[in-house]
Amino acid sequence: MFNSYDFKKAVAHFPTGVSVVSARTSDGSFIGVTANSFSSISLDPPLVSVSLNKNLRSFRHFVEASHFGINVLAANQHDVSSTFAQPGLDKWSWVKSYVGPAGSPFIRPNIAAFECVTYAQYEGGDHLIFLGRVIHLEVNENGDPLVFFRSNYRRLSDEVLSVADNNQNGLDSTAGRKQSH
Numbered sequence: 428m429f430n431s432y433d434f435k436k437a438v439a440h441f442p443t444g445v446s447v448v449s450a451r452t453s454d455g456s457f458i459g460v461t462a463n464s465f466s467s468i469s470l471d472p473p474l475v476s477v478s479l480n481k482n483l484r485s486f487r488h489f490v491e492a493s494h495f496g497i498n499v500l501a502a503n504q505h506d507v508s509s510t511f512a513q514p515g516l517d518k519w520s521w522v523k524s525y526v527g528p529a530g531s532p533f534i535r536p537n538i539a540a541f542e543c544v545t546y547a548q549y550e551g552g553d554h555l556i557f558l559g560r561v562i563h564l565e566v567n568e569n570g571d572p573l574v575f576f577r578s579n580y581r582r583l584s585d586e587v588l589s590v591a592d593n594n595q596n597g598l599d600s601t602a603g604r605k606q607s608h
Contacts, residue, residue, distance in 0.1 A: 442576040445500045447511045448477050448557075449532045450492035457519045457532040458485040461512040463575050464554075465497055473561040475541055478554040484514050486555075492545065495559060496531035499539040501570040505580040507534060508573060528563050538570035 429437075443463040450458050464478040475497060479489055489495065500508055511518050523535040527542040543559025550556075574581040 439576070439578050442574050442581070445504075445508045445573040445575050445580070446477070447498040447500065447507065447534055448479065448489070449496040449498060449534070450489055450494065451530055451532060452485075452488045453491065457524065458488050459498075459511050459518055459532065459534075460485060460489075461508045465499070468558065472546075474546060474558055475543060475561060476556055476558050478551055478556045480554055482553070489557070490548065490555065494527075494529045494531045494542065494544050494562075495557065496527055496533050497539075497541040497543065497559075498534045498537040499541075500534075500573040501536065501538045501567075502573050502582045504537075504573055508580070536567065536570070537565075538567045538572055540565040 444465065445461065445463050446465045447459045448462045448465075452458060460479065460483055462477050462479065464476075466476050468474040468476050477495075477497060479486060483489070507522060510516060510521075519532070524532050525535055527533055527540070529542050529544065531542045533540050533542075540563075541559070541561050542563040543561050545557065546560040547558040548555055549558070571583050574583060
């Protein structure tokens with residue numbers, strides 16, 4: 428048997444990107460929270476998902492928002508991630524921001540941004556899963572992502588590992604051995 432600590436430790440072995448989920452409240456204020464649960468779901472229609480803890484102070488505002496944004500953070504933005512992971516701070520006062528076409532707030536810079544209309548919401552235990560239909564996106568090809576692995580921020584290595592590379596070099600991708608022809 429395992430407990431919640433064991434489960435959290437085990438899932439920390441899956442590296443993820445780091446994002447800030449953002450929205451506007453009914454009074455127009457910006458809200459945002461760090462999330463590493465972002466995932467693409469569908470190409471047609473273009474759908475993404477993110478899961479938010481139901482205990483967040485801003486949770487009700489995310490549930491009520493018709494639109495939300497996903498800011499994919501760059502490798503040098505661990506301070507932004509840490510700030511948006513804290514409850515109750517004036518998180519937007521020290522970051523550059525802009526508003527997307529549908530009114531969602533975004534952090535500048537980012538390596539990718541997705542503006543979404545809320546498509547569906549699903550119960551997920553102590554989290555709510557938000558499914559968003561992407562209506563606007565931006566990509567910065569020059570940045571590397573911030574990565575979270577084993578409860579620490581990481582950077583990607585420049586080493587590229589792929590089956591295609593191994594095949595081009597005549598290597599057996601399953602064993603790393605030179606193939607004989």
